[in-house]
Amino acid sequence: MSSDVRRPRVVVADDESHCRMLIKAVLTSMNCEVVGEARTGDEAIELYRKLKPNLMLLDVNMPFKNGDEVLEELFSSFPDAFVIVLTSVTDMESIERCLSLGAANYIRKDTPISEIKVIIKDTWKTFQDKPGRVTVR
Amino acid sequence: MNEHFLNQLNGEQLADPEFSKLVSLLMEQWAREKDHEIKQQLLRSTVLRYADAESRLAEMNRVKNRFIGLVAHDLRNPLVSIRGLSEILLNDRSDPLSSQQRDFLTTIYSASNSMITLVNDILDMAVMEDGRLKLQVRKDSLSRLIRERIKVNAILARSKRITLDHHLSRIPNFPFDRNRISQVLDNLIGNAIKYSAERSRISVSLSRQNGTAVVRVTDEGMGIASEDQARLFSGLPGMSNEPTAGEKSTGMGLAIARKIIEEHRGALSVESEVGFGSTFTFTLPLEVRQCRAT
Numbered sequence: 161m162s163s164d165v166r167r168p169r170v171v172v173a174d175d176e177s178h179c180r181m182l183i184k185a186v187l188t189s190m191n192c193e194v195v196g197e198a199r200t201g202d203e204a205i206e207l208y209r210k211l212k213p214n215l216m217l218l219d220v221n222m223p224f225k226n227g228d229e230v231l232e233e234l235f236s237s238f239p240d241a242f243v244i245v246l247t248s249v250t251d252m253e254s255i256e257r258c259l260s261l262g263a264a265n266y267i268r269k270d271t272p273i274s275e276i277k278v279i280i281k282d283t284w285k286t287f288q289d290k291p292g293r294v295t296v297r
Numbered sequence: 298m299n300e301h302f303l304n305q306l307n308g309e310q311l312a313d314p315e316f317s318k319l320v321s322l323l324m325e326q327w328a329r330e331k332d333h334e335i336k337q338q339l340l341r342s343t344v345l346r347y348a349d350a351e352s353r354l355a356e357m358n359r360v361k362n363r364f365i366g367l368v369a370h371d372l373r374n375p376l377v378s379i380r381g382l383s384e385i386l387l388n389d390r391s392d393p394l395s396s397q398q399r400d401f402l403t404t405i406y407s408a409s410n411s412m413i414t415l416v417n418d419i420l421d422m423a424v425m426e427d428g429r430l431k432l433q434v435r436k437d438s439l440s441r442l443i444r445e446r447i448k449v450n451a452i453l454a455r456s457k458r459i460t461l462d463h464h465l466s467r468i469p470n471f472p473f474d475r476n477r478i479s480q481v482l483d484n485l486i487g488n489a490i491k492y493s494a495e496r497s498r499i500s501v502s503l504s505r506q507n508g509t510a511v512v513r514v515t516d517e518g519m520g521i522a523s524e525d526q527a528r529l530f531s532g533l534p535g536m537s538n539e540p541t542a543g544e545k546s547t548g549m550g551l552a553i554a555r556k557i558i559e560e561h562r563g564a565l566s567v568e569s570e571v572g573f574g575s576t577f578t579f580t581l582p583l584e585v586r587q588c589r590a591t
Contacts (some may be wrong), residue, residue: 178378185385213449248370252476270413272375273384276448 166285171196171211172265173204173230174219174246179269182245186273190280201225205233208241215284217267219246220258227254231261242287244280319343362423373416380409418549425556432474432560438511439581440465440503442475446482447501450490458496461486465503469512473584477557478581481565482512483548485577489516491577508583509563515576517530521569529567554579 170192174180177199182185184194198204201222208216211213216234220227227245234241245258245266265283267276323343340343383406387399394402394471424430454461482501489499497517504511521529530551551565558565558579569575 165508176378177372178375178382182378182381182385189385248374262418268416272449273381 163207164209167191168193169193169211169216170215170217171198171204171207172217172223173198173201173207175199175222176219179219179246186276187211188279189215201227201230201233202296204230205237208234208238212238214234214288215280216243217246218243218263220254221248227258228261231258231263237264242284244283270279309403317452349518359427364429365419365423370420373413373420376409376413376416380413381411382408389396418553421553422549425553430556430560432477434472434474436470436472437475438470439473439478439512440467442479443482443501443503443512446479446486450483453487454490454499456495457490459493460498461490461492461501462498463501463503465501466505466581468503468505471510471581473561473581474557477554481554481557481579482553483578485514488550488577489514489518489575492516493518505583506580510583511578512581513576513578515574517574518560520571520573521567521575522571526567526569 168191170187172180172183172187172194174183178195184197192215193214196207198207199222202225204216204218204222207213218227218230222230231243231245234243239262241262243263245255245263246269247255247266248269251255258266264287265279267279271279320343323339326339327336330339383402386394387402387406402460421430443463443465447461451461486499486501493499493516499517500513500515502513502515504513555565558581561581563579563581565577566578567575
């Protein structure tokens, strides 16, 4: 691997620890570095502000603040943020709302791991155009 | 006219024994009563009582389905993590497993995967019974979707050395619910794999007939007895056939698949003979105005 290849830095936001554990393991297997974990929408926004990750995986259904509110607040301060939302159900209305607010894509949580990896990789390819190569395996 | 209606009711085999008793009582009172106005009142009060009971039953059913949805939803997330984490351990080459660990993890993976399928089917049935199934219809390529689902299911087919091939005619993009038709394809192809022996062949075809897309999934499996075919789409377990490699089946998949196709104003049917395999066929209209879309 050449010296200018960096690992994508990712923040995972989900109120359920076992979900965070699984997503973290999937991301690590894809050469990503999970730099922070959030349990609430406010924590997610705070971590984004502090760490400026390349990618955030955000559960749309966390306590206190729902996905719409988090996305609105996040994109108002960081319009270039790259966010993929995690959802338990295929409620296309709420997913489309998230996409219209700026989320790059969505992943249904019961999607098989191999398909989760494909979604992240494909979404990354269409979104990324930063200088210096950041490789997702 | 009222008398004719009551005579009809009395003659029919009513499923509800309580209502059946009520109708018999009403008929006796009707026969005894000479006054026309009192007869009308009798009829009115009976119909109102039944309408009220039906409305309360419908509300209880809605509450039941919402409760099922909530519980299934909370069951599913932990199951997904159990399945995913066991899969990651199974695939981790940096820390080799003992053969017992591998066996245990394989069992955990397989059992949790079956439970996720069951929970998803229960959720879908609750949504459909409640009339809450809403299609998200967009113009898309059915042939591309079929190729994608064949690729995903090929992994399972390979484990039984089953050949999975396709013959897809060119048809234009047309509106359908991608997620739901994906679900139907996974169900039909998955069933074909489950009920087929090793080294057999499954074929998926796509063609166009007038204004309709026609998809067929044909297998060389054990075939379905005619007495089972009638119950195939009922959503109830207890069919004669068992999957050939001990795979699990909830019994609800085909009922859900049929409902999805019917919401698209298509049709799902089967032709099968014991010992000669099965062909499941579904049709989808190519025009959006024919589809019950949102």
